[in-house]
Amino acid sequence: MNIDQKLEKLRELMASRKIDAYIINTSDPHQSEYISDYYKTREFISGFTGSAGVCVVTKDKARLWTDSRYFLQAANELKYSEFEFYKQGFDEDPTMEEFLLEEVGEFGKIGFDGTCYSVKDYKSLSENMASRALVYDIDYISQIWEDRPSLPKEKVWIYDQKYVGESLESKINRLREELKKKDCDYNFIGSPEDICYLLNIRGNDIGYTPVVLSYLLVSMDEIHLCIDQDKLDDEVLDYLKENKVKVHSYDYIYSLLKNIKGKNRIYIDPERTNVAIFDSINSNVRITSGVNISTQMKAVKNETELENERKAYIIDGVSLIKFFNWVEVGTSTGSLTELIASKKLQDLRKENESYIEDSFETIAGYKENGAIVHYEPTSLSSKTLEEKSLLLVDSGAHYKEGTTDITRTIALGELTEEEKENYTLVLKSHIGLMSARFKEKTKGQRLDAIAKYPLWKAGKDYFHGTGHGVGFSLTVHEGPNNISQFNDVELLENMTTSIEPGLYIADKHGVRIESEVYVKKDLENEFGKFMKFECLTYVPIDTRPINMDMMDKWEIEWINVYNKKCQEVLSPYLEGSDLEYLIERCKEI
Secondary structure, three states, X not given: OOXXXXXXXXXXXXXXXXXXXXXXXXXXXXXXXXXXXXXXXXXXXXXXXXXXXXXXXXXXXXXXXXXXXXXXXXXXXXXXXOOEEEEOOOOXXXXXXXXXXXXXXXXXXXXXXXXXXXXXXXXXXXXXXXXXXXXXXOOHHHHHOOOOOOOOOOOOEEOOHHHHOOOHHHHHXXXXXHHXXXXXXXXXXXXXXXXXXXXXXXXXOEOOEOOOOEEEEEEXXXXXXXXXXXXXXXXXXXXXXXXOEEEEOHHHHHHHHHOOOOOOEEEEOOOOOEHHHHHOOOOOOEEEEOOOHHHHHHHEXXXXXXXXXXHHHHHHHHHHXXXXXXXXXXXXXXXXXXXXXXXXXXXXXXXXXXXXXXXXXXXXXXXXXXXXXXXXXXXXXXXXXXXXXEEEEEXXXXXXXXXXXXXXXXXXXXXXHHHHHHHHHHHHHHXXXXXXXXXXXXXXXXXXXXXXXXXXXXXXXXXXXOEEEOOOOOXXXXXXXXXXXXXXXXXXXXXXXXXXXXXXXXXXXXXXXXXXXXXXXXXXXXXXXXXXXXXXXXXXXXXXXXXXXXXXXXXXXXXHHHHHHHHHHHHHHOOHHHHHHHHHHOOOO
């Protein structure tokens, strides 16, 4: 079926229950960042392939909203369909709520699939829709999607404690201590990455995220795991039994929640709990809401995790040096494309026995494609690399030692003055935050301004976050901390984060430089405790695109020290032309 045929069938189903507007969001029952093909309902109905966005369909209109990372992509993918694209966060376009208020009359019906809609989003929608009814027991896409992919069935595996540094028992005990402080009897956890963190297991249910779709209910004396039991072999079952984890079928979570007696208190994360789950909790059970306790726990890495992360970045750095050397040699042949390059990078990473999978789809954007923040090369869009302009490569992988996420923008040849200027502005932003000293418990929103200052000074800006937490062989984008103008979470010692300012000039080029760091104590005096960022990423930053007239002396010293460190860290693992390439890229300026 084409998009028009899908919309026609959807509208027939809507008319049968007098639904005035139907929402199709980007989610699964666990509100995962990345979702399996089975749950890509928004992509199915609209044709838009970005990882974030929401659709609304009425009897005569079809609209899609997405954020700034995907503006160019959405405009391109939707231009031949009925769907009209609106920009999230820009006043010129209506929000989804404003559109619904305009299109759905009082006492009209708005439908959606409650199993894939978070409690947080439901409450926000309900507060804004006045007298309009929200009907959340409707899954129309399942009735339309005839060749829908099946759910994954791969086996779960145990994550060795030598990598994670803490046992299942210890983590559950810490969780229960926090649960006591909140005066709660139960903790429902719907996010697979939190469950895998607590139980020290991993799976293969979602691309780019080594987790298993499951639910967890923890009380003061019991642990209940609800999961497709076909994914558990005898070794994993024995491990869970030894740790007093009771295993049930995936859908048994509804029964477990309904069986909680009144006057008990349950703790949930409304952002990671779906409406159908919430609705199954008895009305006389008291509910306390907040960010998952386990999310807070896993954000602060222990020393074993940090030590393994350092190893992961050496593994990854070696692969990236080999890759960029290969790219620069291959570009001269005129036969190398963005798509070929991204596949080569994955092949190089796979050579390491610790490799699990990529942590997200590689972004390899040459020239104007680099301006598409989350660009993914395809056979149709992939550009041929030439000996000029900039190539932006944002990539990462999950290894047994940890998760990587790194962006480097390199010069493939002759550059324009504009390209050099924009590259240098981003580099100054990167250096500014990488070298910052800040007070203990400083929030991400304050650090965001430090990174953006060089760009603001030049009258320029970027519209994505400056940094995000990074999981440990879990999600590459991990909360609750991030560095953005909206984040008010305190950055604590041993939290990891990326630092990734960028600048994107539509139809011309894009620049982003990203490294991962962790928060470390710097000094303490009569004014308090001061923190700094300790770098985990060691891949040289290209100095060829720098406009030296724009750099301060201390910034030049910083880049020279950093690149020298890259050479020291990576050179023992390289030889031949790859080692020569590393040495060349690390030369002082």
